[in-house]
Amino acid sequence: MNRGRMRTNVLAGLAVAAVFTTAACGGNDGGDNGGASGDNGDGGIAETITIAQVQDQTGPVSYAGVGAKEGAELAIEEINEEGFLGDGVTIEMEELDTGGEIERAASEMNKAMADPNVSAIIGPTQSQQAATVAPLVGRGEVPTVFTQAGSEGVVVNDWTFRATPPMESYYEPALDYLEEQGAETVSVLYNATFPTFALLGEDDVPAMAEERGLEVVQSLAVQMTTQDFAGQSQQIARENPDAVVMLLIAPQSVTAMKQLGTAGYEGQVSATSVQAAGNIAAAGDAANGLIYPVPYSTAMEAEGSVAFTEAFEEKFGKDANPYNADGYDAMWWIARAIEASGDSSREGIREGLEQVASEGYSGAMGDVTFEGNDARVPGALVRWEDGAETLVQ
């Protein structure tokens, strides 16, 4: 219910929507519908390229959507000022709010696809929204770059791309660290009703632990509505494992950290990138020493990361977070794609995105590589100490 939405019922009318969308967009690769992007189907870059950002601007997960928006704004500023796509070529972004609701995401995506001026879309951050619109994107043939949305069923066809790696792909460093620290036993505390954490907690983390000779001595599942972790904390304290892998949503994490301390547990806790963006700050001292792997951190030292961190600080006067990095890298990926294919039509961008993916790039998240259309990053393991992240090692 954290992903609370007032109107979850409704639908993405995939089949029909797709038919009409295609009709309305009048063969954007044919190139005669007069749209700013569509008229370049034969190659070439339009003067103005419009990218639609269809993400949560309001609602319970707005931190991800608004964060990505800020990152993308910074990227656009750089791209336009640099003249990256040639003199006078500018990228514009149009924000559409999904408001935390699946059917609204489908509806806004549909609008963006039906608008011939939209060349590409930065897609929803929530897995369930993304999985719903992914088939729609395939039929509507609009290149869509998702950020976050780490579950299965998102990158499912030639038109779907993901700029943020799924969490399990960069979680290994956390277990490497635990192994190095000499941990032998580990407890897993996870939110089993949150798709990403269910996957990680039930399959990936136990598998990674086994590879490293760590024994999972406890696996405690909770649900989205669980608020009090006194019981689980005491169960963990009683078992007293060397480490705890904690896979919980933001408010749950704060409570669990506090109550683990209260219960007298003193081992190492490893959490997730949900704790980034200051989401663990409310736990105060109790969160000191917490480690978590992130795709991006202000503490990262890769060239692209440092440049982004500084530029973001300058533009917004605050520290960048992983959601900012998402939007930044997604927008730059699209710009690089247009440059690579020399074609700002939808088909051109799709080809460009694939091309850039095959080569990889250096962005806010460091050196990004790809598995198909799905990003992979080295990530970084950070430690939370007195209100700031520091790199581990």
Add this chain to the structure above:
Amino acid sequence: MSTWYAMNVVLVQTTLTTLLLALSIQVPLRFGVFSFAGVGAFGIGGYGSAIAMVHLGWSTWPAVAFGAVVAGLVVFLLGLVVQRLTGLYMGMATIAFTLIVSVLAVNGGDLTGGAMGLYGALGEISVLQILLVVLLVVALLHLTELGGMGRRVDAVRDDPELANALGVDVVRYRQFSFLVSGLIGGLAGAITTLLRSTITPAEVNFHLVILALTAIVVGGSRSWVGALIGAVIFVWLPTWIGFLAEWERVAYGVIVAVAAIYLPLGVLGVAKDLWHRFRTREERARVAALAKES
């Protein structure tokens, strides 16, 4: 037209399925039963149809029918079990039922896809087909609002003792309302799921109850027309007040509260009132005109 339609086709579909969902709550309410089992039926119908498609390989409409029938039967049986309960105690029991459906989906393993839900149940459903289904449902419900049947339903709701005395089998009527609620809710869930190809446990929750209830009360709770008005309002509201951006949700709250305070019979009540006044004025004008002529 076609551009507008292409941009808003999802909203059109949403309106129709929201109408079905709202009706699944409204039907028992019209029979004097405070049951939210329709939302549980939505979940059962959604999962039923998705399972039929993904695991059994059925085609679209048999899968929809399967989901709706299973939901109808389950909710009917629920109705038999909880028929002693009254008022909000009934409401609580049926909400419990709905939440349990969601928990079963989380723990359903491969059958339900666990927390991630079921993917890939993409049916072939056109807006016209949904429209036909909705028209059929609405036409049947309309019959229960007319004439003797309508009066009997009103009696079952407003004065069950009197209804019993008049020879109306209140218990039987109420059991029937559970069956209908389950079928319609199941239909809504099945169509929704197969349109968007996925269903997840998180969707079958209390917010859906609130959506359906708000739509009915704001639209008008006594007739399917009210449910339609409510569905239209709440599906399209974000489009209409989208310009408010961050304050959209505040506006939503204000609109719902103001409607609850000032529209005792919902928007439908106001519309009827205006229509009535308009008619009377027209009538007067005609009489006046006749008087003048003569």
Add this chain to the structure above:
Amino acid sequence: MLEVTDLHVNYGAVNAVHGVSFAAAVGKITVVLGANGAGKSTSLRAVAGFHKPRSGSVVLDGETITGLPAHKVVRRGMALVPEGRKIFFPLSVEENLRIGGYTASRSKVEKTMGEVYDTFPILKDRRHSAAGLLSGGEQQMLAFGRALMSQPRLMLMDEPSMGLAPTMVETVMASVKGMVDKGIGILMVEQNADAALELADTVVVVTRGETVWTGTAAQARSDKKIVHAMLGEAALDDA
């Protein structure tokens, strides 16, 4: 001394009141007679503060209290025994009495409760049981007792004999007499003309929302046929 003059009340279609006048005095019983739907109950409820009159005046001891809300009317010394008794079923007998004494001071509540128990010993016997378990007659006693708890000078009674067995009606009317003897004024609305006429000092007849006849009980009794004619068939059946 209560004086109600030319009362107009809008309430539903049937119960509209347009031109009801009557008076009541301490130590006297005024009975308002009228057929079902004549508007007598609506008038009484308007006096008690449950409906706002459209026009007309309600004057109590020289003070105009027209439109005063119910919870304030009690504080002026007028208590209502509502139609159908309206006992608080889930509350105990004693709690029902205590809520009746809501406006009275703490010390007076205990004293008055003693008096009520003396008057209606049955209530004392059952003071801890839920009021809903009382018989119809006992409930009427409780309704009287509850009204007495506010130490009213005037009691407004809305059909106290309704739904009671004939022997019970006698008991109830006897206790009404007892209250008058203690110096309380009674304004009673009744359909049961015969029982009421036994007690009444003054009789007011209301038909179709208007006062049509006022006189002494003696006059009414001698004019019984006329009164009955004005009350319609219902009264004859009851009698």
Add this chain to the structure above:
Amino acid sequence: MQDVLNATTLGSIYLLFALGMALVWGTIGILNFAHGATFMFAAFIGHLVTARVELPLLGVIAVAVLVGALISVLTQLLAFQPILKRAKNRHAAELRILIAGIGVAAIPLAIAQRQTRSTPFGLRSSYSPQVYEVFGLRITTTAIIIIVLGLVIGIGMTLWLRRSRHGLALRALGVDAETSAGMGVNRTTLAFGTMAVAGGLAGLAGALLTLQLGAIAPETGDQLIIKAFAIIVLGGLGSMAGTVIGAYVLAGAETLVLVMNWGTWVDAVSFGLIFLILLARPQGLLGRKEVRRT
């Protein structure tokens, strides 16, 4: 033993939240769905204040209680009172009050979500909880405060309603508002007073829960409201003692599920239990029975 202690703490949290809601619902007949938003917003304002000035424990609580009471009174003034004034009878008002509460709740939620971007927020205080270990049981001062306050307020309110003059008046209002007015009970004043008390309790719960959990999110109130609804219905509407028992029964059931490590079945077990209890006792554990002979 430790589990019993945990269940008691959790139950006391639920109780503090549910008491205010049970009070207004059981007496003045208002099912306030904005109670969760009141709870959250009181804690949120507390968060904003303590971000600027560090307050002692009592200061934090005072801020939250005042804010809670203020929101609650405003809700009554702007939404519920106008509905009650317009409605023909209480039954007609019930659903509309429910919907108005839903609308009102959306407003503080939207504001808090906008300000925090839905990140969790906590309270800063010079108070820092201590951990005690007695007979191998671990307990924090916050938990002790919650348990003691939960029990004291719960039992105190039960006794107050049962014994005091105003408590009696409130119970009478719950049975029959009109007749109560005839006894001299001023419904409007008492309604405002009750709403203020309920809001204050929501604020108290907001402050204490935030301190106990470390942080809450804007959506936390939504999650609690359904549990409180369940607790009140389980205990029996109108019975404070029932609410107290209901809170501990629900917390006990949830803790039991956790001890067995069936984490994802929590809702199914706790709501299944409620479902079964309602089947056995359709008026809740200590609900008002319809005592009536004639």
